[in-house]
Amino acid sequence: MLALVLGVAGSFAITRTVGAVNDRILSAASRGIADSLGSDDGEITLDLSPAVFGMLENNARDNVYYSVRRGREILTGYTDLPQIRIDPARQEEFTFAESRYLGHEVRIVAVTRIVPQVSEPIVVQVAETLDARKRMARGLLVGLAVLELALIATAAMLMPIAVRRGLAPLKRLQAEMDRRGAEDLTPLSAAGVPGELGDLVSAFNTMLARLDSGFAGIRRFTADASHQMRTPLSVLRTHVAVLKRAKPGSAEAKGSIEDIDDAGARLSHLLNQLLSLARVDSGHPERVILEPADLRRLAADVVSGQEAVASARQIRLHLGAPQRAVEVRTNTALATEMLVNIVDNAIRYNRPGGQVSVIVDERPAAIRVEDDGPGIPPEDREKVFERFIRLNPHAGNDGSGLGLSIAHSIAETLGLDLGLDGGPGDRGLRLTIIFPPDADSLVKGP
Structure with a gap:
């Protein structure tokens, strides 16, 4: 996603930069022609310097066309060059537009100049085909794509290393847990653990503390329950042994039977309470x-x-x-x-x-x-x-x-x-x- 965002932003920046550079050259050409305008007894003169002609005829910069007009009258240049709409109030300012000329897309710049002793403003237009711009933008975009692919490839190569290093603290925690015994619920050490994993270790330690408390309660409950059940069970075993030796119907046998009944009732009551306690403990x-x-x-x-x-x-x-x-x-x-x-x-x-x-x-x-x-x-x-x-x-x-x-x-x-x-x-x-x-x-x- 980052590479995609960078690619889109880079493409937009390249397109704007190429357009701005070429528009500046067009502006310089139109300014050079406008600066060469003059008047002689009300007649408009145009004295183009070799530098301006060299700029217009530079084949390396693609095809360039120009026109100079007063109102609808073409004074010089390409008579059929498309005329773009300009604001007469915005004199000495450049106006840009795109059109088609001689079967090619062109970028046109126009500037208005007031010439002394001439009643109407003079409009200078310079047009340039867009092939050179597109070639330049395409070359820069290819370079950007190559850099993007190199960035993605580098990230792909570094990703496994970064993942391994990022998971190393978890591996250490896992190794520490694997070395522990089944009943070892002591908290994990937070030493050397990254801050991002601090909350995880803290939550895990809290869970271990709860488990330790729960197991301690179970052990205590088991020990207490076995201790409480030991007495009635001992009574039952003792009196069953006595009953085996006693004569049927004797006072000793009757007393043992009563004691067995009492011990059974007590054991039943204890078991019922233990079951109630277990139900309460397991509820939420x-x-x-x-x-x-x-x-x-x-x-x-x-x-x-x-x-x-x-x-x-x-x-x-x-x-x-x-x-x-x-x-x-x-x-x-x-x-x-x-x-x-x-x-x-x-x-x-x-x-x-x-x-x-x-x-x-x-x-x-x-x-x-x-x-x-x-x-x-x-x-x-x-x-x-x-x-x-x-x-x-x-x-x-x-x-x-x-x-x-x-x-x-x-x-x-x-x-x-x-x-x-x-x-x-x-x-x-x-x-x-x-x-x-x-x-x-x-x-x-x-």
């Missing part, structure tokens, strides 16, 4: 579809589903909600799973005979889960949102430390706020789910 906020949802109905469904768990643990489960619908825009499935984990956590960590209340607020749209259990010291409340954190693992409950972590991850996905503080009368805990302002309740009639 931009893919979550929001839809109208009634917080009152959502809370009622969760309370109804958790009544059996609460009854088995001797926990009173209470629902407090307004008489009319509290509508927000959210993802019903994720919001339900979040609330189930929060209520289940409140039930499992409450005291026997305690109470868990699920309360729906209208303005702002929110759900509060309150319990009257042992509670958590203020300095430890933020820790409960971390995975596999159990502040009192020897309290006798069978929680896995994942419930509130799952709820926190879902809240971040849905853009909700979770607030954790002391329960009523500073007893137990209160966890509040606050929906964003643009999803506040749309209160309907009863």
Whole structure:
């Protein structure tokens, strides 16, 4: 493209330059004839110098013709030379035009001269055929084409070298990556990398950091999950061994069967929470579809589903909600799973005979889960949102430390706020789910 632009610009410049040079020679010839004009008692005289005749008769410059006229009267020169239109007011100025004469294209220049004692202005015209101009322009254009081809050929020869040198930093980066182990995610060195590749290396290092963080999370998740599953599996294996030795129907066999049932339930609960956590971790906020949802109905469904768990643990489960619908825009499935984990956590960590209340607020749209259990010291409340954190693992409950972590991850996905503080009368805990302002309740009639 650059060669094409240079070729077009060069051709235009050559054509203009050749035309300007030849027009200047024509102008000089017409001026020489005009300067030789004079008058003698009102008669016009013309005294052409040999230099002017030599200029007009120079065969190397192509054919040249001239005429001198006063009005329509031809005083000297070629009588049938085409007359070009000139502006009488523009005296002593040159006027150029192109025409045909004797079967050839010609370039004509005209100049007007006022001669003393002559009433009308004298017009001098000089014409030149264009063959010499075309030959000169053609020769220069051929030279330009040769230079263009040489430039293209040189660029073609240098292009592979330039590409190899330009890709050398990428080759070095590739070699560095090839030498690394599968788990080596340390950032690439930016030393010696051209500025044009700096952003690429920086973006790649950012991706490596994200991968390293993701792999670290997977390793931590795997280690924690295996640690959490080890206990119920050990219980299962131990009591299966006991059951093999015990007599059918004995107290020892019945106790082992109960322990196996408890361990199986705990393992099932843990696996369900691990699957929930995996689903949340694999989700993307931009893919979550929001839809109208009634917080009152959502809370009622969760309370109804958790009544059996609460009854088995001797926990009173209470629902407090307004008489009319509290509508927000959210993802019903994720919001339900979040609330189930929060209520289940409140039930499992409450005291026997305690109470868990699920309360729906209208303005702002929110759900509060309150319990009257042992509670958590203020300095430890933020820790409960971390995975596999159990502040009192020897309290006798069978929680896995994942419930509130799952709820926190879902809240971040849905853009909700979770607030954790002391329960009523500073007893137990209160966890509040606050929906964003643009999803506040749309209160309907009863």
